[in-house]
Amino acid sequence: MISLLDYGAGNVRSVRNAIAKLGFELIDIRRPRDILDAEYLIFPGVGAFGAAMQRLDALGYTEPLKEYLAADRPFLGICLGLQTLFEASEESPGIAGLGLIPGQVRRFPESALAVPHMGWNGLRLQRPGPLLTGLDAQRFYFVHSFYAESTAENAGWVLAETDYGASFVSAVQRGRVAAVQFHPEKSGQDGLEVLRRFLSGEALQPERESAAEQGTSGPTQLARRVIACLDVRSNDAGDLVVTKGDQYDVREPGGAVRNLGKPVELAGRYYDEGADEITFLNITAFRDFPLADQPMLEVLRRTSENVFVPLTIGGGIRAFTDADGHGYSALDVAGEYFRSGADKVSIGSEAVAIVEAFRASGGDGSSAIEQIATVYGNQAVVISVDPRRVYVDSPDATERTTIETALPGPNGERFCWFQCTVKGGREGRDVDAIELARVCEQLGAGEILLNSIDRDGTGSGFDLELVAAVRAAVGIPVIASSGAGSPEHFTQVFQSAGAEAALAAGIFHRREVPIASVKARLRDDGIPVRD
Incomplete structure (x- = not known):
């Protein structure tokens, strides 16, 4: 027994x-x-x-x-x-x-x-x-x-x-x-x-x-993680599909939602191919009440039956009130995802609102980050950041944290800051990515998932300046996301920007770059990876 x-x-x-x-x-x-x-x-x-x-x-x-x-x-x-x-x-x-x-x-x-x-x-x-x-x-x-x-x-x-x-x-x-x-x-x-x-x-x-x-006698090494990301949403027929946008637009020229596969099947494929973790992003969750989103919960349940690497779920991790007037806290929502098979939850737009509130009154234990971290641990809370570059002539032109960039702006500006956005990148806020990462770490987050609206879907490589700036600002792991187009891009973000993990979606979905090719290149470049 x-x-x-x-x-x-x-x-x-x-x-x-x-x-x-x-x-x-x-x-x-x-x-x-x-x-x-x-x-x-x-x-x-x-x-x-x-x-x-x-x-x-x-x-x-x-x-x-x-x-x-x-x-x-x-x-x-x-x-x-x-x-x-x-x-x-x-x-x-x-x-x-x-x-x-x-x-x-x-x-x-x-x-x-x-x-x-x-x-x-x-x-x-x-x-x-x-x-x-x-x-x-x-x-x-x-x-x-x-x-x-x-x-x-x-x-x-x-x-x-x-x-x-x-x-x-x-x-x-x-x-x-x-x-x-x-x-x-x-x-x-x-x-x-x-x-x-x-x-x-x-x-x-x-x-x-x-x-x-007796085993090995030499030191062990922490491997760099290669993560497969699945953006999941309902298509026009009501079926959950994995999709991928070009600059966040997930519809084909004819108007149909781009369909790159079924989430459970695709997650299983990535597990077999050697993905170190798998992330599901419910990209329409900000419009839908997540506890009524039973198909997404079922995706987690079914995936966890055969996929034995960490699973992260993002989208809609915040407080809700349903049509009957019953309120659910962010902790309630996260708890349902954990019981369905998630190991971590990813908080996106809600994190921006939390940082804005923190400016006014500080942390009081009531935020989604604090609630979830207290019950499930810091490692269970991932902060998903969707920043875009805002160019300025000098650091004095803004109160936000700036960097001097090697990629000048449209008018030759040599400085920029990384503006956080909400609602899938459609709305900017007066919060920069470095401030958000620092505050969220202080409140109890255990990891930062760092996207880039400027690089998403371009295949031109990760925004190394953004990743390096955020990595230098926090003491928790940083996952680089957006822009991967080749195995070399993964080497660059690990060697030059210090990321602990790197995430990709479209190049894996379309089989343009297999996970095995990424790991082979990292291994050749002397970067420790899991076999």
Whole structure:
């Protein structure tokens, strides 16, 4: 009997789907006694350490969970499920963890590295263990801002370490209790293999000493991510299709919505072709009430059944009131997407309004960004920015943040600022992209998806000046978007602008540039990528 400890935070649908894909059945923990009745127990977690422990206490789960662990019964913790095994975390001072493993959970220090540590990284085995043996050279998907610290006191637990600035604990195991910092359910076939080894009992066999199983000894590297983006909307027949516009115009010359494929099928194709993440943008959501947009929710549910990399959904993540006068918060909307299979939500036009309100009164915890980040964690909130260049003669001509550009304006202007737009680029606001990124990071966003209205659909390459300016202004990861036309453009945005990820749509949809060609070029240029 395999039991899932779902305490109500984050997307556990992917864990459920991964287990089902492997042919195992799963039941939910619904009362404290169920923990002690479990034969195999899986504890996935995202969000804040303190909130998770308080929720376990409120449900009456803490003491039976400690009893289950003390009895050395089969247990697999995922992400926060690993961190809660330790004594405490800097994320939530004064709140005790389960205390099974001696040591503390620390925050990644502020440095040139973006936090959260987000993306595909490797494992360095510290000792043999059937859970990970033979997989240590592969990449697994991580997303976390806090890490378990390796010490002499917990060395007997540490199965693997990973490097991000410094080494941290990425897997632990002693006896039949194991946990991993990465997300196996989001780590493709290698991640599914980790789950299979645990669920089958193979990973719980006694350790076998073998020099050949000691793993690699060199440092691990975070891979640059290549993301496939699917703009989804209804066509005139009411069917959801993937489309792509030229400067945001998604209709063919004859007036029909451009149809580049069905979203579930196309997402599956990109997973098979090696996309590191997949993003769905519901490009008509600003006009429609999202909780009534059942087809988009169904897209997520069906996609997550067979696609085991992170899924992001954007469009309409804001408060709504329906025709019956019932109000829904942005948190309600995001929660429905997470339960349907999303790992992150992307906030676009609403973020501009949030920054405008922040100027007037500061953050008070009520914004969509703050609400969602508090419950689901910073890593679950992506800010999608749609800026366009506004040229000026000098920095003194505007109160907005400017750059000196190597691409002069129509009248030879040498300076510009990046104006944020809303409603699919149709309306400009007096907010610049750098201010928006900084404020959203302060409010709790974990990543910036940086588009460019000027470059969208041009195939002329990413706006390197825009990406570099925003990347220098924030400490969270930046995804470059808009303008990719060749594999070389991806190399440029990683090497010259420092982006952590790059996203493309049209060139992938039309098979003009395969994902494999992008990764081959990056690999040839010395940029680490996931195989």
